[in-house]
Amino acid sequence: MFSLNYRDARPIYEQVKEGLRRLMVTGAIQMGEKLPSVRALAGTLAINPNTIQRAYEALEQEGYLYTIVGKGSFAAGKGDGSLARRETLLGQFDAAATELLFLGMTTEELAHRIQKANGREGQAR
Template sequence: MIQVNYQDSRPIYQQVHDGFRRQILAGVLRPGDQLPSVRELSTRLAVNPNTVQRAYRELEQEGCVYSVRGKGSFVADASDAARAHQAELLGRFDSLVQELQALGVTPEQLRQRLEGGTT
């Protein structure tokens, strides 16, 4: 499910983090689902356990995941994290639009692109 790409400029821990977060926010992983253990995932991805641990820790700090010592790591109720994440993406959307318009792209072109993606 999670993949690591050494060509990616993002650090590995963040690729793992982003991968899970996306799946959680998209509903692929649902509240209460158990994540693979740190050890299992680290061997599967052939990375250091610390690296996976850090990804999980940051997910937990964001409220996407909760960990129980001796039991495992689980998907948390996503509502809060989801709302924050959506707000962040909309902010990025706005600034991208602004930048594109500064380069001469018309809102009309962007609107057409929106429809294109709906297909």
């Protein structure tokens, strides 16, 4: 599924968030698919269920999953992302692009990189 890095400065629940988000964005987890339960994922990653709960809670607020009490958590659709998440991403995108241009990369190189990213995304139709 994905792995944790305890040497990373970022908190575990952030790594869980990014790991799940990545699986959904790349199509490894498709829309409507059931995610592992809080306790199950906690057991797999050998961490506390509370930490998983925190990650799920945040992902739900970002629009990446919805939850039904007693049934479980499920991956949301593409159009369900929050505006706040989109703004955050655009900020990260612009900052990275500006700095990479400063470091000598060309607009063509970055544009080509987007093409490759477009290939990775949405392999799930």
